[in-house]
Amino acid sequence: MNFLQARRNPSLRIGAAIVALVLLCAVFAPLLTPRDPYLQNLDNILQPPNAAHLLGTDLYGRDVLSRLIYGTRSSLAVAMLASTIAVLSGLLIGLIAGFSGGIVDRILMRIVDVLLGFPRLFILLLALGFGYPSIWFIVIVLALFSWMEIARIVRGQVRVVREMLYVKAAQALGLSNAKIVRKYILPNVIGPVIVAAAMLIASMLIVESSLSFLGLGIQPPEASWGTILNQGRQYPVAAWWLSTFAGIMIVVTVLGFHLLGDGLRNYLDPKTRGQQAEK
Amino acid sequence: MKAKLVEIRDLTIRYRPKDGPGFRKRSVFEAVRAVSFEIFKGETLALVGESGSGKTSVAMALLGFTEPAQGSIFYDAMDIRSLAGSQMQKYRRSVQPVFQDSANTLNPRMTVGAMMEDSLWPLHDRVSRRKRIAELFDAVGLDDRIYRRYSHQLSGGQKQRVALARALAPRPELLVLDEPFSAQDASIQINLIQLLRNIKTTFGCSYLLISHDLHLVKFLADRIAIMKSGEIVETGNCIDIFLRPVHPYTQLLLKRKATEFPEST
Numbered sequence: 001m002n003f004l005q006a007r008r009n010p011s012l013r014i015g016a017a018i019v020a021l022v023l024l025c026a027v028f029a030p031l032l033t034p035r036d037p038y039l040q041n042l043d044n045i046l047q048p049p050n051a052a053h054l055l056g057t058d059l060y061g062r063d064v065l066s067r068l069i070y071g072t073r074s075s076l077a078v079a080m081l082a083s084t085i086a087v088l089s090g091l092l093i094g095l096i097a098g099f100s101g102g103i104v105d106r107i108l109m110r111i112v113d114v115l116l117g118f119p120r121l122f123i124l125l126l127a128l129g130f131g132y133p134s135i136w137f138i139v140i141v142l143a144l145f146s147w148m149e150i151a152r153i154v155r156g157q158v159r160v161v162r163e164m165l166y167v168k169a170a171q172a173l174g175l176s177n178a179k180i181v182r183k184y185i186l187p188n189v190i191g192p193v194i195v196a197a198a199m200l201i202a203s204m205l206i207v208e209s210s211l212s213f214l215g216l217g218i219q220p221p222e223a224s225w226g227t228i229l230n231q232g233r234q235y236p237v238a239a240w241w242l243s244t245f246a247g248i249m250i251v252v253t254v255l256g257f258h259l260l261g262d263g264l265r266n267y268l269d270p271k272t273r274g275q276q277a278e279k
Numbered sequence: 280m281k282a283k284l285v286e287i288r289d290l291t292i293r294y295r296p297k298d299g300p301g302f303r304k305r306s307v308f309e310a311v312r313a314v315s316f317e318i319f320k321g322e323t324l325a326l327v328g329e330s331g332s333g334k335t336s337v338a339m340a341l342l343g344f345t346e347p348a349q350g351s352i353f354y355d356a357m358d359i360r361s362l363a364g365s366q367m368q369k370y371r372r373s374v375q376p377v378f379q380d381s382a383n384t385l386n387p388r389m390t391v392g393a394m395m396e397d398s399l400w401p402l403h404d405r406v407s408r409r410k411r412i413a414e415l416f417d418a419v420g421l422d423d424r425i426y427r428r429y430s431h432q433l434s435g436g437q438k439q440r441v442a443l444a445r446a447l448a449p450r451p452e453l454l455v456l457d458e459p460f461s462a463q464d465a466s467i468q469i470n471l472i473q474l475l476r477n478i479k480t481t482f483g484c485s486y487l488l489i490s491h492d493l494h495l496v497k498f499l500a501d502r503i504a505i506m507k508s509g510e511i512v513e514t515g516n517c518i519d520i521f522l523r524p525v526h527p528y529t530q531l532l533l534k535r536k537a538t539e540f541p542e543s544t
Contacts, residue, residue, distance in 0.1 A: 165378045166386040169442070172342055172376055173398050173449060174368040183397065187388035 012263025015198075018256025026072040033066035037223050046239045056241040058231050064241060068249055070223040076253075078135060078218070079204035082142035087197045090147035094154025095189075099162060099181055109155065112148045120145045124207070128216045138217060142204055153196050157189035164188075191268050198261025202254040209250055225250050281319035283356075284453060284485050285341065290314045290350035292336045310336040312509045313350070318453065323479070323486040325496040325517075327532070328506030334489045337506075338455045341487065342376055343367070375446035379458035381438035385430035391441050392426035398448035415444040418481060419474060436467040443474070447482060457489045472498045493532055497521060505529045 041061030049056045055064040097108040127141045170184050211217030212226025220227055225246045232242030292311040311333040318324045326334045339345040341352060352359045354370055362370050378384045395412045402408045419440040446454055460468040490496050497517055504514045513526040524530045
């Protein structure tokens with residue numbers, strides 16, 4: 001990535017900075033946490049922010065800052081893993097449907113239509129009600145009901161790009177279908193997919209937090225932003241710091257992924273990139 | 280007498296709207312009706328007619344992008360519908376298109392160099408590919424410096440030359456030139472005509488030149504076929520068409536051109 005071009009793109013700069021910061025928190029959580037996030041101290045419960053506990057303590061006297069930092073790991077892991085699986089599946093199915101056309105396209109798109117007809121949160125709650133909500137189970141269930149939008153976007157884009165003259169020229173040159181898809185179609189449909197993927201991570205973060213908030217996501221004593229929010233629900237005023245800081249983390253991270261997606265879309269479009277370089 | 284390279288017999292192309300209510304009877308549009316012509320080795324045949332007369336549909340069928348409803352296309356005496364696998368690949372590389380829309384004909388995500396390298400994929404040696412690209416750039420009058428540029432960094436004329444260089448890369452026997460001049464200004468049109476003449480001499484390929492502009496066609500064509508509403512109404516050599524047009528539609532086209540380009544008649 002050309003640093004000078006990235007500098008001229010404020011969405012990309014701010015989004016990347018927020019996401020990088022959150023990712024660093026997740027990776028280096030053991031080094032960054034001032035205290036053990038699982039260590040209970042019943043003499044020290046629901047302490048407001050102070051010098052010893054910068055973001056206060058929770059119902060069991062655990063340090064909220066440490067739990068928020070550790071919560072980054074589980075919340076982000078679930079959102080990013082589920083999004084990656086959903087994006088790759090959607091990309092593959094969208095490419096096959098869009099490039100093949102005909103009966104293959106019709107069958108795949110009817111499957112997408114049927115799955116889109118199900119209310120996602122309801123299905124998630126139902127599925128999680130049946131199984132033990134481990135991180136992998138949540139990831140698989142989230143991914144299973146989230147690839148359809150990506151598949152639709154990709155399929156629509158592929159159908160447009162497939163008719164472009166440069167694709168016809170590549171076909172006339174005798175290039176294989178695999179090469180045409182990889183070099184001529186995929187790079188020209190990937191922009192909207194990257195934006196959709198960034199938005200999907202943001203939406204997965206919210207879904208994961210909602211599930212944990214409802215007690216169906218990551219289970220205590222494991223830290224996640226949703227479980228911290230859940231604790232704050234019981235004392236919205238008396239222990240305002242619980243909901244507030246977890247809420248801020250969710251909002252800022254979601255915003256970061258939105259900005260990153262938007263910035264990447266501009267950066268990855270050679271036409272926009274050219275205009276930015278001229279400024 | 281020259282050998283036939285392409286022979287098109289009774290070609291009919293119909294289009295059916297792809298999307299629509301499943302049970303409703305959909306109307307079929309006949310874009311090309313029983314068109315027959317041949318292209319001889321080394322000649323330039325111009326297909327001339329107004330927009331919507333079916334010229335591009337014929338070209339797309341010849342390139343294998345449109346399935347004919349009826350009729351046959353023979354290339355070197357082989358029916359192209361009987362070709363498959365490596366034979367089809369060989370046929371595709373022998374007949375190369377240069378499209379009208381130069382902005383849309385180059386992949387916006389690839390550099391000129393990468394596109395040219397792709398067009399020479401049967402050459403496995405990178406050095407040989409680079410050498411051939413330099414020869415092709417030289418043949419179409421392009422500077423080596425555009426190798427790393429993207430299509431949006433090129434002028435209209437440069438894009439058209441890159442498209443031409445890419446089409447020439449597989450050493451085709453036939454170039455299908457679909458309105459190659461229409462998006463260019465007059466000075467670029469003159470340069471392109473000269474360039475296409477030189478290329479024909481150097482590479483010895485045949486041209487199927489599709490145009491609505493009789494004025495430009497006469498500088499390149501050996502024979503002209505006039506198309507109207509999906510049918511060929513008149514075919515003849517360039518001089519006969521210009522001096523002794525038979526069909527009223529050809530006379531009308533010439534009259535119109537004579538008014539627009541009085542110096543050319």
